[in-house]
Amino acid sequence: xxxxxxxxxIKSLSSVLLNMAEWDPAIGDKVVNTLVxxxxxxxxxxTAMREGGAIAxxxxxxxxxxxxxxxxxxxxxxxxxxSIIEPNREAIRAAGGLTELSRRVSLPQPQHDNLITLCLxxxxxxxxxxxTCAYVATNNLFGEFIKILWA
Numbered sequence: 001x002x003x004x005x006x007x008x009x010i011k012s013l014s015s016v017l018l019n020m021a022e023w024d025p026a027i028g029d030k031v032v033n034t035l036v037x038x039x040x041x042x043x044x045x046x047t048a049m050r051e052g053g054a055i056a057x058x059x060x061x062x063x064x065x066x067x068x069x070x071x072x073x074x075x076x077x078x079x080x081x082x083s084i085i086e087p088n089r090e091a092i093r094a095a096g097g098l099t100e101l102s103r104r105v106s107l108p109q110p111q112h113d114n115l116i117t118l119c120l121x122x123x124x125x126x127x128x129x130x131x132t133c134a135y136v137a138t139n140n141l142f143g144e145f146i147k148i149l150w151a
Contacts, residue, residue: 010038010052017057023065032061032074039078050088055079056095063100069112072104076118083125092126093135 013031020028035054038044049055058075065071079097082088092098101119126132 007048007052010048010054014053014057017061036074036078039081045082046085049082050091055082055088055091059095059097059100072115076115080118080122083122089126089129089132093132098135
């Protein structure tokens with residue numbers, strides 16, 4: 001809980017992920033694991049992850065490592081958890097999270113159904129407010145999710 005309430009510490013971890021030119025598993029995996037652990041705590045989920053820039057960092061890591069199934073298995077549940085809190089939904093949108101979720105469900109390579117389900121459940125959490133609906137309509141993301149639902 002101490003780490004979860006320390007926004008400066010989370011900012012430094014987020015900065016490591018965002019500034020990593022090439023993925024170093026020894027560092028990147030540890031940072032992701034720490035941030036995911038923080039996202040489970042009440043303080044981390046409600047404020048520190050958003051204020052510390054960790055939401056954007058996790059989405060950026062997910063985007064950089066598109067073929068890394070293990071990383072997606074760690075990050076997507078955390079993003080889902082964070083999407084329950086209203087201010088976090090704006091942070092997820094601002095970080096390109098909806099675009100990343102859309103891209104993730106339309107990847108050509110085989111994925112586990114649980115990852116696709118997590119993307120769709122996160123999208124459902126995000127779609128409870130007008131700002132998300134407007135973002136989806138403006139960026140033509142709705143079609144990607146409909147394709148998956150009807151596949």
